[in-house]
Amino acid sequence: MLIIRDMLFKQKRRYGQFAExxxxxxxxxxxxxxxxxxxxxxxxxxxxxENGRQIVYALTSKALDLAxxxxxxxxxxxxxxxxxxxxxxxxxxxxxxxxxxVKDVKSRARS
Amino acid sequence: MLIIRDMLFKQKRRYGQFAExxxxxxxxxxxxxxxxxxxxxxxxxxxxxENGRQIVYALTSKALDLAxxxxxxxxxxxxxxxxxxxxxxxxxxxxxxxxxxVKDVKSRARS
DNA sequence: CATCATAACTTGTATTTCGCAAGTAGTCGT
DNA sequence: ACGACTACTTGCGAAATACAAGTTATGATG
Numbered sequence: 001m002l003i004i005r006d007m008l009f010k011q012k013r014r015y016g017q018f019a020e021x022x023x024x025x026x027x028x029x030x031x032x033x034x035x036x037x038x039x040x041x042x043x044x045x046x047x048x049x050e051n052g053r054q055i056v057y058a059l060t061s062k063a064l065d066l067a068x069x070x071x072x073x074x075x076x077x078x079x080x081x082x083x084x085x086x087x088x089x090x091x092x093x094x095x096x097x098x099x100x101x102v103k104d105v106k107s108r109a110r111s
Numbered sequence: 112m113l114i115i116r117d118m119l120f121k122q123k124r125r126y127g128q129f130a131e132x133x134x135x136x137x138x139x140x141x142x143x144x145x146x147x148x149x150x151x152x153x154x155x156x157x158x159x160x161e162n163g164r165q166i167v168y169a170l171t172s173k174a175l176d177l178a179x180x181x182x183x184x185x186x187x188x189x190x191x192x193x194x195x196x197x198x199x200x201x202x203x204x205x206x207x208x209x210x211x212x213v214k215d216v217k218s219r220a221r222s
Numbered sequence: 223c224a225t226c227a228t229a230a231c232t233t234g235t236a237t238t239t240c241g242c243a244a245g246t247a248g249t250c251g252t
Numbered sequence: 253a254c255g256a257c258t259a260c261t262t263g264c265g266a267a268a269t270a271c272a273a274g275t276t277a278t279g280a281t282g
Contacts, residue, residue: 015230026270031231053229053278062191069183076180080173126259137241142260164249164258 003033004042004063005070008109013056037063064106071101114144115153115174116181119220124167148174175217182212 002023006012012021018030025033034057037043042063048054071094077084078091093101113134117123123132129141136144145168148154153174159165182205188195189202204212 016228019230024270026272027231028233028271029269032269034231051229051279055230065187065190069180069187072180072183076176079176127257130259135241138260139242139262140240145260162250162258166259 001070003030003037004059004066007043007057007059008064008067008070008105009074011108013058014054015057059109064109067102067105067109068098071098071105112181114141114148115170115177118154118168118170119175119178119181119216122219124169125165126168170220175220178213178216178220179209182209182216 002021002025003018006018006021012018015030015034018034019025019027034043034045038045041060044058044060046056046058048056074084074086075091075094078086090101113132113136114129117129117132123129126141126145129145130136130138145154145156149156152171155169155171156166157169159167185195185197186202186205189197201212
């Protein structure tokens, strides 16, 4: 979930970027989760043609369709978790035009 | 999550009912989760005045506000998980009038 | 072209959580 | 008074996770 969240909302694409996130996931667990996500058809893995040592992960449409669920989770956190990192603009946009936000999030995550 | 799901959508209120659910949660884990949910302010626990040996659990508004998140999860499952238990009518209603469904679910869970 | 840095993992081990089976405590019905 | 019911606890083996260190392949540097 944390990986998909980072890919959907923070445009992260690489192993090193996931490892940096504030949840401090252990590297063996991260590797394990990435292969499980690949097996479940949620992410694809491919070598970066411009930099052979980098692998670029991408979300499948099955994973992009988790956007509404994650957005609802963010809204709930914004309401009840004082330490939440959700930004104001995001929450406002979600309440104003939810469908459009889902489209925007998916489109950004694809690019 | 499974406990909140059962309370929101299946009107379960008691320990024995949670233990029956198809995920077959171990009783020690169930007890642990219920106290954690209580500590986090998601459920309340009170003895049934009509039957002293039964304890009735209820969702707080903080937990009721998880309804949109859980509904989105159900919709995603209905789309991608062939073994999902989500019923047709529910999915139709969610797509037709989401806000109303959220209200209905909350209202049923409170009664 | 040898060496160093980087990125993506593996491996080993201690710690934590979980699953299963069994047992306990306070009602309640008869 | 006694058995059944409901909500838990307890003990222990198995599995998952966290932490630290090592490995492999590629790209950059002097």
